[in-house]
Amino acid sequence: MKKILMTNAYIKNYTGSEVDTVSIANYFVENGYCVDIFTLDKGYPLLKSVDHRVRVIDYLENEELNDRYDYIWAHHYPFLDFLLFDKKIKATYIHYLSLSSYANYEAYPDYYQSLSLVSTLSYEAKEQNRIEGYDNKYFNIFPNYIMEKELKVLHNAKNKIESICVVSNHVPNEVERIKAIFEKKGISVDIYGKKHIYKLVSADLLLQYDVIISIGKTINLGIALGIPCYVYDHFGGDGYITKKNINNSFKFNFSGRYSRCKYSDIELVENIIQGYGECLKDIEECQKFAKEHFLFETIINKAFENMHKQPMDYEKLYQNYNLLFRKSPLFVRENGIRQNLINKGKLFLQIYYAKDGNYSEKESIKVEIIDKTVKFNSKKFSRSLNFRIDLVNRAGYKIDNLIINGESNSIDKLTTSGLLTVSKSLISMNDDPWVEIKNLNYLELSFNISDYNDEIRNSYYSANYLKVNDLVHAEKYVKGFFKPKLVIIISDKIQPDMFIIKNDKAEVLQAFCNYNFKTNQTIIEIPINSNCIRCFSKVDMNEEKLIFEYNWSRLKKIRRRLFST
Template identity: 25%
Template sequence: MKILLLTNQLAVYAGSEVQILELYRYFKAKNDVVHVYANVFGRPVVQHFAAADLIGNIDDIDVSEYDLVWSQHSLFSRLFKHKQTGKQRISESANQRISESANQRISESANQRISESANPQIDKSNFSLKIISVHLSPFEMFEMSALPYMKKLQANFVANSEETREKLSSFGIPPQQVTVSHNAAPDEFVQANTGLAQLKKIAVISNHPPTEMVEAAKLLGQNGVTVDFIGMRTTQVEITPQLIGGYDVIVTIGKTVQYALLSHKPVYCYDHFGGCGYLNHDNFEIAKHHNFSGRGFSKKNAGEIALELVSLFADSFEFAKNFNQSKDFLLSCFVEKLLANAVDTHITPDLIECIKLSVPAEEKLANLYQGHVGLEKTLVNLYQENIRLKNKLNTAGEQLRAIQGKLSQVASGLQKNEKD
């Protein structure tokens, strides 16, 4: 099978990028031909792809060559920007011949030549493939902008959660046309939790850790619990089964929740949206419905977070150890189900003309995002510089206090000598 994966960005370790990386590895392991296009490429994520499989210019892609296109972030219409339909070419060719022989009737042989010259290209505007329209958020309207033509194409829809499927349904997409991925994770994350029921080391895996979580980490550190922050604003690394296995608790939202669940690690579901805290029998289905995003729950303060992480650890350890819904979150199960139910779309000249109407809007979205990426990098750099300055100030403060302590000792000594 020949597969094209489309996404807006492949740069940092974030949900959409990692999803493309995992699908790429899955299909490559099946010996499929896999090509990837993104509006923005960057390190560190891009280094995990073979250079020959990356396409830098969307205009170089001939979509008719592929069996399946996975499209997230509204890029699909741009594949047709320069694709002429057979109808257009016949008309242009006929008009040219009519002009050249304005005073002559077009003979049957001339019509035949026109048809023959257009036929090789007409084939490129009459073909079939599986189109997967992918939606990763119920509130980001960028995710929904392709719906008008995807619905007309009768594409196969994928939602990352029931919450997102409901949003698609509100726009007229039949629920039965939507496969929920539940942010499925590679099978390699399935591993037994061999750790002890002791809380010593926590990983906070987030590209946007809230202030209350940062403050909670300080409180936990004062009580002998090590807390490591992993993410775009601190340390960017690929999340692997080995990394997950090295911690007693994973504090996170989104895709990383599935990694921890498959590894039978306690999950404290909390981030910038708030969250339920430790996943348990009472809150699991609600959290799952909302893609383990933290939505559907309230925010907590630093003291509450630190207290819950310690006091409720034992119960969460048992829940994670006995977790038995792994099949719902396996990438292999999801892809097999998707391909088994996916239907082909037959692309015709009329459909191409319809799709092309969305090209200007999708090009504008790409341009806006490319500008957004630059701003985001600047903000991340400023955030990291702020952390460095804070650390320097803390170090300087400690040094100052040490000097003040020594001066105080010297002063006390001088006073004692004067008395003597």
């Protein structure tokens, strides 16, 4: 089985280069290749679209890369530098593809002339290469494409516009405003992109609309499907694609930079309505152009044909670009470490799956938590599996409405760790709280999440119930009036083996062992059932130190006994 290594800065969001990398990787595995993708960072939602046979390897996992591949298919030159000169990975053939004439790391490697094939996205980009001093005789055009499987169903055009689809991660203000204007005319407008409806744009999605307003690859797909396409975004645009402008707009990657015409919201609405009928007349002509110029299967066959004409000569490459052995690691190493630090500050849901309960990091799915409501849906598995669900990677978070496969699960019926039940909520008591559920052939999960520390602070600062021991930084919160409870958040300045909570009769109410306490993160909640509560730290088998004493009967005069840390 032939092995291909692909590179892209990120594999996590619905951006152009990320979606392109995943689309081609999936094509390769469907056609019998073994595929790895090397990236700085991976995550959801895009990972859900990656074929399970593709290995996505981030910087921290780079030791898992093979020493040799049959092909390297690279985006973003610092990653190719890193692989060739720092990791010393070799491939018989290397294809480098730049997807932009403007982004910094879409530039070409210094040794582009030594590669098997180097490609650019458009004729506009090729001209920009010439201006920047590159030798254009080395450049192939690898345009945005459409795959044959996307064209199983074609669009049936209507006589009038009823619905419009806008696809953009940088929607201009005038386009934002046309939504309200169109809707007053009875025409619905949906906007897809980072700040709007965020999902993968597919042929099935586009076929639901009468007009597409976008740039780039979405236009390629829309034209091939037979949908009227209006090229417009932050550069301005070319208007409706017709047989008159399709060739020139294609040379500029349907970016809007061919004409760069800017319009007001009113002018856009008028142009879209008035030009619709004329655009419909050219639909078949434009579809024919699409099949001739950006059908993926034709483009990639030509790329491999050209690649095979020039196998890599590593002796010559290393001799001519010796300095890159020192320079090449810089970008990827620095940014890989930085991305790791960024990720440590983020919240994640991580789902481990295994047939026998032996869970491992390699057989897990990590999803960044970015909303208060967390949802996850898996595809059906061919067999029943056991799941360990790490609900959040941080202590001190409240989890409500936990629903697994359509059922609200009682926590006492599940195998759990690091979770405390408070009323109907679950509180994460450490950085690795989990529930385990067995024998499922699919997993559908949802819950609400919030910072429990913030909730407590917001509720009790105003009531003046918060008292802080400035030396120990142990924060105490009184909760409720009729059934009072004491909530303790312990700082990382206290590192005992055990915390012991006793009442005024010296009876142990609760004891907590082996936690890595963190400031404003680890929470202990106990019922107050006596007039006096004392909290001790036990640093060895014999010694107990009193952290504080809380006299419930004298709420406004709390007595503390301090100890030195």
